[in-house]
Amino acid sequence: MASIEKDTAETEGVVDCSQGLLAPTLSTFFDGNPVATFVINADHIITHWNRACEYLFGVLASEMIGTRNHWMPFYTEQRPVLADLIVSNSLESMLETYYQDKFKRYSLIQDAVEAEDFFPQLGNNGLWLHFTAAPLRNLHGQVVGAIETLQDVSERRIAEEALRRAQVDLERVVECRTCQLADANLKLAEDIRIRKKTDADTQRRNTQLTALNAKLSMAQQQLLQSEKLASIGHLAAGVAHEINNPIGYIFSNFGTLENYLEGMFRMLAAYEAAEPEIISTEVAAKIKSVREQVELAFLKEDIPALMRESKEGIARVRKIVQDLKDFSRVDENQEWQWANLHQGIESTLNIVSNEIKYKADVVKEYGDIPEIECLPSQINQVIMNLVLNAANAIDKARGKITIRSGTMEEKVWIEIEDNGSGISEENLTRIFDPFFTTKAVGKGTGLGLSLSYGIMQKHDGSIEVRSQCGIGATFRIMWPIHHAEKKNTEGGETA
Ligand SMILES: Nc1ncnc2c1ncn2[C@@H]1O[C@H](COP(=O)(O)OP(=O)(O)O)[C@@H](O)[C@H]1O
Ligand SMILES: [Mg+2]
Incomplete structure (x- = not known):
């Protein structure tokens, strides 16, 4: 470091000519500054290279002061650094060329610049340096040199x-x-x-x-x-x-x-x-x-x-x-015939007219139906049972029995409605049971509806009832217009 002091004296001479820019006391301060700093004069010759610079770049001040080699630690080929651009007054024209978007101008100090860049040849794996440069002026404001500081910011950059x-x-x-x-x-x-x-x-x-x-x-x-x-x-x-x-x-x-x-x-x-x-x-x-x-x-x-x-x-x-x-279907003399149901209903009504004429009016709402294949006497018997039951159910002064007919798809239906006593929900499930009757002893056998049920089964048909207590009941029988071929196969058992 002795060489630094010796060279400093030389440089101080230069600085002295610029009206004591760096007094000897300042030299100590400059050297002790932990921020790597160097100074060049107006001829781009290094006048100061502090200790921090020596540590950072591994180059002694004695090797640098008096030379224009300050570019060497940074670059493989000679080129100007920030301090050079300041001294040669070419900041405006060259800054961009050399430092692209890595620099920033200080607003407070005229022509002072800072920049940050990576230098691959520094240290083991290269270093990130933050560097500032500012002009040094004499009392007349003329640029007599430039000072540049360099700080290793690798850690921050890595972080x-x-x-x-x-x-x-x-x-x-x-x-x-x-x-x-x-x-x-x-x-x-x-x-x-x-x-x-x-x-x-x-x-x-x-x-x-x-x-x-x-x-x-x-x-x-x-x-x-x-x-x-x-x-x-x-x-x-x-x-x-x-x-x-x-x-x-x-x-x-x-x-x-x-x-x-x-x-x-x-x-x-x-x-x-x-x-x-x-x-x-x-x-x-x-x-x-x-x-x-x-x-x-x-x-x-x-x-x-x-x-x-x-x-x-x-x-x-x-x-x-x-x-x-x-x-029990033991009547052997039954024949399937094409019959006019309305005629059958009429003759049945004639037979039972004595039983109903004092009790109810009979209203007929016949539909337009063709001749139907059936066992006519048995159908008549069903109708008789239903009409008699309807008449029996009427307990008011005079009731009404409505007989309707019609066809639906391939089936014919007959409906017998009365406005009599109706059937309780409990009895609805039992009325087709043989011997179920609500009539007085000797008045009803309880066989009418079960008989009718059997007859409708024989016709591949159905018998249904709708009723509301106190309002009346509607019985509907329905069976196919054309009887499917299985007739008279049941053996004619005689009684
Ligand atoms: N139109 C109707 N209105 C009210 N109850 C009816 C009607 N038809 C049948 N019933 C009830 O069904 C029971 C069984 O009828 P049914 O088998 O013909 O036997 P029966 O007439 O001999 O009593 C009757 O006792 C009656 O309670
Ligand atoms: Mg009956």
């Missing part, structure tokens, strides 16, 4: 670079995450769409299933009903068969008995007429006492009445047996 890279990385991560998020969002939206669709599908399927379930339970009910009817039908057929014969001979014996009785009464009358002719008073008294004992006059009146009642009872039993036979 900044790391920060920048971290930021870039962060941005990249954020961008990536944003993309992933957008993807996830899209997937979610798609999931929601699929879920919504699946939900709608499930709901639709549920509705279908509920409808199917309702149909199934309806079918099950019908099956149950027909099963019940079938088994009761077999039972009824057996019972009807067993009762039919004894009832038959009781009925015919009754006819004979009536004849016999009539003969006996005639005989008795003859005896009575002959009574006055009896001479023996004893015999006459005995006959009189016996007559009084047996109440012959009463017997003569009561026996025919008893016979009549018994005959009616037997006739009723025969009717029930006949109904049972019909119900």
